[in-house]
Each structure stands twice: as C-alpha cells, then as structure tokens.
Amino acid sequence: MAERVRGQTLRLTAPVYAACWASEGGSKEGDGPLSKGFDRISRDSYFGCDSWEKAETEMLRGCLQLCLEKAPSPPDCILGGDLLNQCVSSAFSVKDTGLPYLGLYGACSTMAEGLGLAALLVDGGGVSSACALTGSHFCTAERQYRFPLEYGGQRTPTAQWTVTGAGAVFLSGAGKGVRITHVTPGRIVDAGITDACNMGAAMAPAAFDTILAHFRDTGRDFADYDAVFTGDLGAIGHDILQDLLQREGLSPGLRYLDCGVLIYDLKTQDVHAGGSGCGCSAAVLCAHILPAMTRGIWKRVLFAGTGALMSPLTCQQGCSIPGICHAVALEWEGD
Amino acid sequence: MAERVRGQTLRLTAPVYAACWASEGGSKEGDGPLSKGFDRISRDSYFGCDSWEKAETEMLRGCLQLCLEKAPSPPDCILGGDLLNQCVSSAFSVKDTGLPYLGLYGACSTMAEGLGLAALLVDGGGVSSACALTGSHFCTAERQYRFPLEYGGQRTPTAQWTVTGAGAVFLSGAGKGVRITHVTPGRIVDAGITDACNMGAAMAPAAFDTILAHFRDTGRDFADYDAVFTGDLGAIGHDILQDLLQREGLSPGLRYLDCGVLIYDLKTQDVHAGGSGCGCSAAVLCAHILPAMTRGIWKRVLFAGTGALMSPLTCQQGCSIPGICHAVALEWEGD
Numbered sequence: 001m002a003e004r005v006r007g008q009t010l011r012l013t014a015p016v017y018a019a020c021w022a023s024e025g026g027s028k029e030g031d032g033p034l035s036k037g038f039d040r041i042s043r044d045s046y047f048g049c050d051s052w053e054k055a056e057t058e059m060l061r062g063c064l065q066l067c068l069e070k071a072p073s074p075p076d077c078i079l080g081g082d083l084l085n086q087c088v089s090s091a092f093s094v095k096d097t098g099l100p101y102l103g104l105y106g107a108c109s110t111m112a113e114g115l116g117l118a119a120l121l122v123d124g125g126g127v128s129s130a131c132a133l134t135g136s137h138f139c140t141a142e143r144q145y146r147f148p149l150e151y152g153g154q155r156t157p158t159a160q161w162t163v164t165g166a167g168a169v170f171l172s173g174a175g176k177g178v179r180i181t182h183v184t185p186g187r188i189v190d191a192g193i194t195d196a197c198n199m200g201a202a203m204a205p206a207a208f209d210t211i212l213a214h215f216r217d218t219g220r221d222f223a224d225y226d227a228v229f230t231g232d233l234g235a236i237g238h239d240i241l242q243d244l245l246q247r248e249g250l251s252p253g254l255r256y257l258d259c260g261v262l263i264y265d266l267k268t269q270d271v272h273a274g275g276s277g278c279g280c281s282a283a284v285l286c287a288h289i290l291p292a293m294t295r296g297i298w299k300r301v302l303f304a305g306t307g308a309l310m311s312p313l314t315c316q317q318g319c320s321i322p323g324i325c326h327a328v329a330l331e332w333e334g335d
Numbered sequence: 336m337a338e339r340v341r342g343q344t345l346r347l348t349a350p351v352y353a354a355c356w357a358s359e360g361g362s363k364e365g366d367g368p369l370s371k372g373f374d375r376i377s378r379d380s381y382f383g384c385d386s387w388e389k390a391e392t393e394m395l396r397g398c399l400q401l402c403l404e405k406a407p408s409p410p411d412c413i414l415g416g417d418l419l420n421q422c423v424s425s426a427f428s429v430k431d432t433g434l435p436y437l438g439l440y441g442a443c444s445t446m447a448e449g450l451g452l453a454a455l456l457v458d459g460g461g462v463s464s465a466c467a468l469t470g471s472h473f474c475t476a477e478r479q480y481r482f483p484l485e486y487g488g489q490r491t492p493t494a495q496w497t498v499t500g501a502g503a504v505f506l507s508g509a510g511k512g513v514r515i516t517h518v519t520p521g522r523i524v525d526a527g528i529t530d531a532c533n534m535g536a537a538m539a540p541a542a543f544d545t546i547l548a549h550f551r552d553t554g555r556d557f558a559d560y561d562a563v564f565t566g567d568l569g570a571i572g573h574d575i576l577q578d579l580l581q582r583e584g585l586s587p588g589l590r591y592l593d594c595g596v597l598i599y600d601l602k603t604q605d606v607h608a609g610g611s612g613c614g615c616s617a618a619v620l621c622a623h624i625l626p627a628m629t630r631g632i633w634k635r636v637l638f639a640g641t642g643a644l645m646s647p648l649t650c651q652q653g654c655s656i657p658g659i660c661h662a663v664a665l666e667w668e669g670d
Contacts, residue, residue: 001336002461004411008435010461051652076339077520085420086646087440091523095644095657100343100520102448103440103644103659105422113437117452124459126337126345126518183461185412185435188426309430309438311421317386322430324438 002123002183008210009184009217012123016180018115018330019129019172022066023286024059025279026138026164028271032264037287038165039066045139045164053084056137060093060166064133067168074099075170076127079114081105082278083136083162084144090133108203108232109186110134111167111282112305112326116183118171119328128173135166136277145196145312158198160234160276163263167282169290178293182218182329186210188309190322196315200237200260200273203306206323207233208244211304214327215250222252226298229289230325231281231306232260234274259284281305293332301330337458337518343545344519344552347458351515353450353665354464354507357401358621359394360614361473361499363606367599372622373500374401380474380499388419391472395428395501399468402503409434410505411462414449416440417613418471418497419479425468443538443567444521445469446502446617447640447661451518453506454663463508470501471612480531480647493533495569496606498598502617504625513628517553517664521545523644525657531650535572535595535608538641541658542568543579546639549662550585557587561633564624565660566616566641567595569609594619616640628667636665 002010022039030041040062047055047062060082068074078097080090081104094101106113114132121127139149141162147153171180189209193202207230215221222228233241238258245252259281260274285303292298304327310319337345357374365376375397382390382397395417403409413432415425416439429436441448449467456462474484476497482488506515524544528537542565550556557563568576573593580587594616595609620638627633639662645654 002459004461004463012461053648053652081438081440083421084646085648086418086442086644088644088646088649091644091657091659092649092654095523095525098522100522101659102452102520102661103416103442105416105438105440107421107438117437120459120461121455123461124337124455126339126347126455126458128339185437187433187435188430190430309421309423309426311419311423313388313420314423314427317388319427322426324426324436326437 002120005217007217008213009182011182012119012180014123015173016119016122017172017175018178018290019170019175020067020070021169021286021290022063023283024063024166025283029163029165029263032269034263034288037291052137052139056089056140057092060089060133060135063135063166064093064168067170071170075129075131077102078131078133079104079118080133081110082134083141107307107309108276108278108280109305109307109324109326110278111285112303112328115169116326116328119180120183122171122173129171131168131170133168134278134282136162136279138162138164141277155272156197157272158236159272160199160260160274161271162277163275163279163283165279165283167286177334178290179331179333180328181331184210184214184327186325188322188324190320192320194320199276199308200234201240202308202321203323204233204237204240206325207241207304207306210325210327222250222255225255225300225302228256228302230258230304232276233258233306234260234276235266236273294334299332303328303330337455340552342552343548344517346517347454347515349458350508351454351457352507352510353513353625354505354510355402355405356504356621356625357398358618359398359501360618364498364500364598367604369598369623372626387472387474391424391475392427395424395468395470398470398501399428399503402505406505410464410466412437413466413468414439414453415468416445417469418476442642442644443611443613443615444640444642444659444661445613446620447638447663450504451520451661451663454515455518457506457508464506466503466505468503469613469617471497471614473497473499476612490607491532493571493608495534495595495608495611497612498610498614498618500614500618502621512669513625514666514668515663516666519545519549519662521660523657523659525655527655529655534611534643535569536575537643537656538658539568539572539575541660542576542639542641545660545662557585557590560590560635560637563591563637565593565639567611568593568641569595569611570601571608629669634667638663638665
C-alpha cells in the first residue's frame with residue numbers, strides 16, 4: 001500500500017513497474033531529434049481517416065494497441081484523457097477494447113496524472129495492471145483552441161506547437177525495470193497569466209510548486225535525480241522555472257529538462273517556444289525517457305507533467321490561466 | 336488494500352466511509368420532489384456571477400466549501416470533473432483551496448467515477464481522506480451541447496433536462512456511517528445510438544453491462560440491494576434498462592430507481608424524459624441517497640453513475656454515442 005511521505009507525496013510500497021510502453025508521432029515529430037525512439041511515425045496527418053479528430057482517435061487507438069501487444073496480458077483498466085472537448089479521442093480509442101475505462105482531464109499533464117493514478121491503483125492491490133494513455137494532434141488543437149488551420153494565422157513568439165503524438169504505458173505489479181516509487185499530485189496554481197499564447201508562463205509556477213513539494217516531502221533535491229523533466233513548458237516556461245528555482249537557491253544545472261524543448265529542434269523546425277499538448281510529455285516519456293532508462297542512461301528520473309486548465313471560453317471571459325503539475329518518480333531497477 | 340473479487344469488481348478491505356457531503360441546486364431542483372434534501376438552493380441562475388459558466392464554477396465552489404466545513408480536516412486531495420469543455424468549472428472551483436487536484440472526465444458518471452477512485456485511494460493507504468466533486472448547470476450545458484437558450488429551441492420528447500446542481504462527498508478511512516465496499520469501473524458500451532437528444536437510450540446498455548458485471552463478480556443480485564440507482568437514464572433509459580434486465584431474467588421491481596427520474600416531477604416540471612448532467616446523480620446522491628441511508632431507509636445501495644462520452648463534434652461527424660457506467664456499492668454501518 002502507498003504511504004504518505006509528508007505533505008503531498010505518496011510513496012508506493014508495493015512494486016509497480018512500467019512493464020512496457022508505446023509511442024506514436026506525426027510528421028514533424030518524425031523530423032525531430034527524438035524520431036528514432038518512436039514506435040511508429042505517421043506521415044499522414046489524417047492517419048487514414050476523414051477528419052483530424054478521427055485521426056487523433058486512430059493515433060491513440062493504434063498506440064494503445066502497440067502497447068497492449070507488448071503486454072503479457074490485457075490491463076485490468078485503462079486511464080486516459082486528451083485535450084478535445086469531452087475527451088473524445090481517448091474514449092473513442094478505447095471503446096472497442098472491452099476494458100474498464102476511467103476518463104481523466106489533466107490537460108497536458110494527463111500522462112503524469114494517469115501514470116500516477118494507475119500506479120496507485122496497482123499499488124493498492126485492486127488491479128494487477130493498468131494502462132495510462134494520452135495524446136494530442138496539432139490540427140485538432142489549433143482549430144479547437146486557436147484558429148482553423150485554413151485561416152493561416154500568425155503565431156506569437158511565445159506560442160508552442162501542439163505535438164501530434166501519443167503515448168501509452170502498461171503498469172504492472174510484476175516484472176522488473178522502471179519502477180514507480182513516488183507520486184506527488186499537484187495543486188492548481190494561478191499566477192494570473194491571461195495570454196493563451198504563453199502557456200509556458202502559465203504552467204511554470206505550478207511546476208515550481210509541485211517540484212518543490214516533492215523535494216520537501218521526500219528530502220530529495222536535483223542532486224538525487226539524474227534528470228527532472230517538466231511536461232511542456234517550452235523554452236519560455238523552462239527559463240521561467242529555472243529563474244524560480246534559482247531564486248529558491250536550487251541549481252538544477254543540466255539535470256532539468258523540458259519535454260517541449262526536447263521533442264523539436266527549436267532552431268530549425270519553426271515551432272517557436274517548443275512543443276506542448278498531452279502528446280508532448282506522453283510521447284517523450286515513451287519514445288525517449290523510458291527507453292533511455294532501460295539503456296542505463298538515467299537511473300532515477302522525476303517526470304513532472306504540466307497542464308494549463310483553461311478553456312477558450314474562460315479566456316474569452318477574461319479569466320486567468322490556472323496551471324497544474326503532477327510528478328511521478330521513476331527508478332531503474334534492472335539488471 | 337483492495338482486492339479483485341472477480342472480473343471488473345474491486346472489494347475494499349480497508350474501511351472507507353462517506354464521512355460527510357454537501358449538495359447545492361438551482362431553482363427547478365428546488366421546486367422538485369427532493370428539494371428538502373439540498374444543503375442550499377439558489378434561485379439565481381447566475382449564482383451572483385456575470386456568466387453562466389462562472390455561475391457553475393461558483394456553485395461547485397460553494398458546494399465544496401459546504402462539504403469541507405463539515406469535514407474534520409481538509410482532504411488530502413480532490414477528484415473532480417464536469418461537462419464544460421476542458422472541465423473548467425471544477426478546476427476553477429478548486430483552484431483557490433490549495434489542495435492537490437486530480438481532474439476527471441466521466442461525463443455524467445463523474446460522481447461515481449470520482450467516488451470510486453477516491454475510495455480506492457483511501458483504501459490504498461496513500462491518502463487518509465479524499466473528496467469527490469462534480470456538478471452541472473442547465474444553461475451552460477444547453478449552449479455548449481445544444482442551442483443558446485435565447486434561441487428558444489424546441490425539445491424532443493426523449494430529451495432530458497440538465498440538472499443545475501452539484502454534489503461533494505468527503506471520504507475518509509476514519510469514522511462510521513456509509514461505507515464504500517465495492518467499486519466496479521465500467522467498460523465503454525456503444526449501442527450505435529446517434530440521436531444526441533436520446534441520451535437515456537445511449538447510456539442504458541452501459542448501465543446494463545456494469546450492473547450485470549457487478550452482480551456476476553460479487554454473486555449479488557437485486558435482492559441483495561435495498562435500492563439500485565442509475566445516474567441519469569431518465570424515463571426512456573430507465574424503461575430500456577428494465578427491458579434489458581427482464582430479458583436477462585432479472586426482476587428489479589421497485590428496487591431499481593434512476594436519479595434522473597427522481598429529481599424532478601416528470602408530470603408537472605416540463606423536463607420531458609427527466610434529469611441529466613453530472614449534477615444529476617451527484618445531487619441525488621448527496622441530497623437524497625446518503626441522507627436516506629443515514630436515516631436507515633436503505634441499508635445497502637448500488638450507485639451506478641452513467642455517462643455519455645460523445646461531444647457535439649463527434650455527433651456532427653456522424654459518430655454514435657458511447658456510454659459508460661461506473662458502480663459503487665454503499666453500505667450503512669451506523670448505530
């Protein structure tokens with residue numbers, strides 16, 4: 001069973017492993033620096049479908065299927081969510097599996113939220129395995145959150161590029177490899193940012209709050225982790241978080257990385273401040289972080305998924321953008 | 336720790352109680368047969384705010400606050416969700432509490448999903464208490480899912496009325512009273528219904544699937560429950576589920592009830608097929624079921640929250656409407 005370490009952080013006492021995983025990406029992700037880590041890259045933004053929303057669903061369905069093909073048995077339940085209104089791409093991608101489904105909404109933090117909750121369910125003993133699933137699609141996100149692509153709108157320098165990508169992780173109480181050791185569910189932090197084209201700034205204070213809580217609760221520091229990943233702060237949010245950490249006397253140095261900065265080549269891929277979306281941290285986790293851990297590159301990683309909990313409507317009604325960050329500690333226990 | 340009974344159902348082995356709860360409703364709910372059970376009724380559909388979306392947020396915030404005022408301590412985390420795009424009313428209602436937040440999307444099944452997950456987290460030992468929160472507002476749902484109210488659109492006879500209401504339940508490992516004994520997370524069932532004005536028909540097959548799974552897994556039957564509640568099938572869905580159960584040889588008789596049928600007077604309140612929305616089962620749970628259990632009216636109840644996992648966009652793109660149902664077994668262990 002899990003035990004509360006202190007404050008917000010739960011320590012898992014039962015063994016819970018990321019037994020297998022899968023990732024899928026779109027064309028731009030296939031041209032990016034992490035392309036080789038993906039299980040599958042689709043050069044067709046429609047994924048063979050007749051709408052982008054159906055394409056997003058198909059991408060998630062395919063990614064889940066790839067993950068389940070690697071798994072020793074079907075998971076006892078699937079935890080999933082996405083950015084589309086009413087989280088339809090995850091629900092529709094799961095509906096033909098016949099497996100119990102728990103829908104989440106954590107915006108771009110969904111992989112961390114799902115991973116953490118799935119790990120706690122396995123740790124709790126009720127399920128022996130569970131799958132966390134999420135993803136996003138650039139074209140659906142643009143038309144839902146910003147402008148129809150046909151409009152050809154200009155993007156501001158602080159804007160991020162929604163990742164077309166998906167990730168699925170199968171967690172199990174049996175096995176070895178990457179173990180989930182701690183979960184720090186995040187609090188909502190609203191720093192008053194109202195610019196919906198500057199998500200990094202809106203989410204950085206939440207990342208700061210959760211990472212600090214995790215360190216305070218566990219007595220750990222950056223020195224205890226080989227790498228700490230935020231979800232999708234992008235270049236702007238990454239720098240803001242660096243500043244906040246330094247003011248607190250913390251010096252992450254090269255140990256602090258952001259999935260939104262890693263997934264694209266920011267100099268050549270015209271993505272402005274970097275990647276974002278549920279698919280960003282999910283794909284980087286499954287195409288980069290977990291594979292690298294199994295190759296021994298990092299032994300202990302903090303995966304801090306970040307999300308912005310606004311909607312186009314709350315922005316139109318003048319509300320500021322609340323951020324959230326959930327952190328999951330991963331540890332390589334391999335041979 | 337929870338243990339898998341069989342199939343989909345988890346039995347909680349640690350004591351987990353619904354220690355306190357709160358409910359809030361709008362004007363129509365205040366005129367309905369359950370009005371006396373609500374903690375608070377607002378006759379102002381704006382709840383003192385300048386938009387209905389802000390009103391929904393304010394209602395949820397107020398309901399959560401009422402619940403937390405009754406609780407012996409702040410919960411270790413809040414699990415919440417709602418129907419608004421990007422689940423903004425629950426996120427915005429929680430953001431100033433400073434408590435860890437896990438966002439859910441279960442459509443109208445959100446209370447059952449949140450209650451089940453919160454109970455499993457408490458059972459798992461990681462948190463000592465957790466709060467499940469959800470709600471809905473007629474005016475926000477109409478303009479998001481159907482037409483702006485100003486349009487004065489005609490409603491079809493199978494249409495349901497989104498409940499303006501909210502419910503919050505504080506679960507704790509300590510105490511006595513209503514204990515959560517089993518959780519049956521549901522599978523998505525898509526019966527091919529495409530009429531977005533007939534949600535009861537879309538959700539009834541999912542309710543059938545989960546209730547049957549719960550009975551099969553636990554060896555229980557309608558005779559083992561004093562009452563079995565579905566979330567918001569309404570009059571049409573209620574009758575469809577009755578038919579499905581009878582074909583299976585099950586005769587629920589008067590033990591099967593639907594929250595969407597109970598919350599309004601279907602003959603006089605012009606709600607057509609009955610109530611729906613996240614607030615429907617949440618408010619009926621907190622304003623009727625839990626209070627009645629503490630008065631000894633029912634000793635053992637199955638709370639089967641139902642949800643339709645479509646969006647306006649999936650309906651526009653010709654997709655059918657997938658349903659889901661999560662069931663939570665409640666048992667009175669009072670004096």
